[in-house]
Amino acid sequence: DAMVIQNPRYQVTQFGKPVTLSCSQTLNHNVMYWYQQKSSQAPKLLFHYYDKDFNNEADTPDNFQSRRPNTSFCFLDIRSPGLGDAAMYLCATSATSGLYNEQFFGPGTRLTVL
């Protein structure tokens, strides 16, 4: 089945130690998104790639960066994680060829910062 895969499902890092989360997709969608979701809150969009074009949300901290080496893969890099960055990180994809923005989500990576 076509899907969005996130690895790892659980990630533990230390305060200030860089961490990378990965996302891959078999849907061949041209848009990929990264969301941060804290407990009991809605997902918050951090940034997205429209094909190779990177689009950062205005309030996304500089500590968060992303790479998309090809259509299938996208990475979220947190350069110096703080305790406040502990959250679920969700990757999603969509195809702009459609008439509406149906986004397909991965299972998420839960990040713990010690």
Added chain:
Amino acid sequence: GDSVTQMEGPVTLSEEAFLTINCTYTATGYPSLFWYVQYPGEGLQLLLKATKADDKGSNKGFEATYRKETTSFHLEKGSVQVSDSAVYFCALSPPPWEGSNYKLTFGKGTLLTVNP
């Protein structure tokens, strides 16, 4: 800007009870409307969608009708099950011609707990 307002939770029901989760939106034009469901520890799954006024989205016994006149998209199910326990998010996306079709605006989510 666009916004989505959802009924505050948590909602606790007994099995086989009727469910309504209210959702209203503010947006220009004719957005597409969605309900996503998030089971504990999982990502979001699309539950149903509607892309124009008076459309009814339905899936797994859940229904929601796109009401342009009341800017609403309320989620309903006639008989809930324990397995429906999850967080439900209402969301909207602008129409493609507005150029920002790629973004979703979410409500805050409603936690539903169904007891046996």
